[in-house]
Every structure is written in C-alpha cells, then in structure tokens.
Amino acid sequence: MSKSNPPRTILITGATGGIGGALAKVYAEPGNTLILQGRNAARLAELTALCETQGARVLTQVLDVCKLDELSGWLKEICQLEKVDLVIVNAGVNTNIGPEGKGERWEDVQNLIQVNVLAAMATVDAVLPSMRSCGDGQIALVSSLAAYFGLAVTPSYCASKAAIKAYGEALQGWLGPEGIRINVVMPGYVESQMCTDMPGPKPFLWSAEKAARYIKCGLARNQSRISFPFPLNLGTWFLAVLHPWISVRILRLLNYSG
Numbered sequence: 029m030s031k032s033n034p035p036r037t038i039l040i041t042g043a044t045g046g047i048g049g050a051l052a053k054v055y056a057e058p059g060n061t062l063i064l065q066g067r068n069a070a071r072l073a074e075l076t077a078l079c080e081t082q083g084a085r086v087l088t089q090v091l092d093v094c095k096l097d098e099l100s101g102w103l104k105e106i107c108q109l110e111k112v113d114l115v116i117v118n119a120g121v122n123t124n125i126g127p128e129g130k131g132e133r134w135e136d137v138q139n140l141i142q143v144n145v146l147a148a149m150a151t152v153d154a155v156l157p158s159m160r161s162c163g164d165g166q167i168a169l170v171s172s173l174a175a176y177f178g179l180a181v182t183p184s185y186c187a188s189k190a191a192i193k194a195y196g197e198a199l200q201g202w203l204g205p206e207g208i209r210i211n212v213v214m215p216g217y218v219e220s221q222m223c224t225d226m227p228g229p230k231p232f233l234w235s236a237e238k239a240a241r242y243i244k245c246g247l248a249r250n251q252s253r254i255s256f257p258f259p260l261n262l263g264t265w266f267l268a269v270l271h272p273w274i275s276v277r278i279l280r281l282l283n284y285s286g
C-alpha cells in the first residue's frame with residue numbers, strides 16, 4: 029500500500045449520479061481541477077456551479093460512454109491537456125429480473141455490459157498510456173459488494189461488477205510495480221437513483237456523501253479494496269466463501285430471490 033501526494037486533477041465518470049456527484053463535491057476545493065462526465069447536461073451544469081463555489085476548477089463532458097470510440101478519443105485528448113492524477117471509473121447502470129421474475133431484457137443486459145464493463149475497461153485503456161509514461165497515477169474502479177456472490181434479482185449487474193473486481197485486482201498486480209495505484213471500490217447500498225430502482229431489502233444504507241468521504245479516505249491511503257459498510261461487506265464476503273448451495277438458500281431466506 030503506497031501513498032502519494034493528494035490528487036490535484038480528478039476525473040470522474042458518472043459524475044451526474046448519486047455517488048459520482050458526491051465524490052465531485054468532496055474533491056471540490058481550491059487548487060483542484062475536476063473533470064466531470066455524465067449524460068445529463070443540466071445536472072452537470074448544476075454540479076459545476078456548486079464545485080466552482082467550493083473553489084475548484086471544473087471541466088465537463090457530456091458523453092454517452094457506450095460510444096466507446098468517442099469516450100476513448102475524449103479521454104486521450106484530456107490526458108494530453110491535463111496531468112490527470114486520479115480517475116474514478118464510476119458510471120454504471122443496473123437491471124433486474126422484474127417483480128414477477130420474468131427476466132432481464134436482452135437489450136438492457138447488452139447496455140449494462142457496455143457501460144459497466146466495456147466502457148470501464150475502455151476508460152482504463154485510454155488513460156493508462158499517459159500514466160505509465162510518467163510512472164504515476166491512480167485509477168479507482170467502482171465495483172460493488174454484489175461482486176462477491178451473484179444475487180438472483182440482478183444477474184447481469186452482479187456479473188459485471190465481479191468482472192470489474194477481477195479486472196482491478198489483476199491491474200494491481202500488473203501496474204503496481206510501475207507506480208500506478210489501482211483501487212477496487214465495493215459499495216453496499218448507497219442512496220442514489222440506481223439504489224432506489226433496485227428491488228429487495230437495503231440494509232445498512234449509506235448516504236452518498238458518507239460513501240464519498242469514505243472512498244476519498246480509502247483512496248488517499250491507497251487501499252487496494254475499499255469495501256463498505258463493514259457488516260454487509262463481511263456478510264457478502266462470507267457468501268462467496270460458503271458453498272453456493274448454502275449461500276443461495278441464505279439469500280432466499282433473506283428475501284433476495286425476487
């Protein structure tokens with residue numbers, strides 16, 4: 029776990045959402061440049077005004093991350109103009125099997141994989157060359173506690189977050205010796221539109237502000253895994269340790285089966 033100076037230029041994808049917006053606010057201070065991406069231009073403008081009031085310099089980009097070439101082109105360009113210290117790969121979507129367990133729509137599954145997996149990897153791919161050339165930089169990949177064990181109500185989401193967890197862990201091994209810090213962020217339930225739309229119980233729900241402060245602290249310490257809240261982290265981690273036959277039954281008892 030190696031520490032370094034606090035990041036001065038921070039790029040956040042999905043900054044228009046609950047967690048992304050809260051992260052922008054906790055990093056908004058004099059001397060910091062925030063590079064914020066989202067699709068919702070009005071929300072982006074609102075957030076910019078707020079972060080500027082807190083003293084930050086703000087650059088924004090309205091972009092659909094599913095357009096991988098556009099995403100990659102924008103990131104490569106911004107990395108030539110700014111020395112980006114920290115990239116928080118946060119944009120994400122969720123789907124579920126519906127109230128009657130009918131199943132996820134295939135179009136939604138494809139979009140989810142595009143946003144949660146391909147766009148996340150495309151983001152890393154585009155920012156890595158400049159970070160590697162100067163042997164410095166930090167990338168936080170936002171996964172989820174849902175990465176530990178698949179939940180019946182959100183199969184594709186869990187699969188996508190497990191992919192990002194494994195990807196981030198692999199990058200830690202590969203890029204750590206080069207001085208690039210990679211962190212896997214695994215939130216439990218955090219207040220946001222995505223969380224509201226998700227079916228099932230939401231124990232130990234955190235506010236987005238609390239989550240953002242916790243993530244910032246974990247990133248400053250360069251924790252390889254930033255997972256929270258503690259009781260849910262322990263419980264979901266344990267589901268992965270147990271035999272799946274038992275875990276599936278525990279989840280059914282806890283009403284997580286849709």
Ligand SMILES: NC(=O)c1ccc[n+]([C@@H]2O[C@H](COP(=O)([O-])OP(=O)(O)OC[C@H]3O[C@@H](n4cnc5c(N)ncnc54)[C@H](OP(=O)(O)O)[C@@H]3O)[C@@H](O)[C@H]2O)c1
Pocket residue numbers: 041042043044045046047048065066067068069091092093094118119120121143170171172173214215216217218219220221222223
């Ligand atoms: N909230 C939770 O309980 C929870 C738990 C574990 C992990 N997470 C993860 O935390 C991250 C943030 O989620 P959140 O809770 O803050 O959800 P949210 O409020 O719904 O925000 C999602 C963000 O992703 C952006 N986004 C989605 N599709 C996009 C696309 N095609 N192109 C560009 N941007 C796109 C949204 O932008 P626009 O709104 O501008 O379209 C928004 O900024 C996600 O990766 C999520 O999986 C959340």
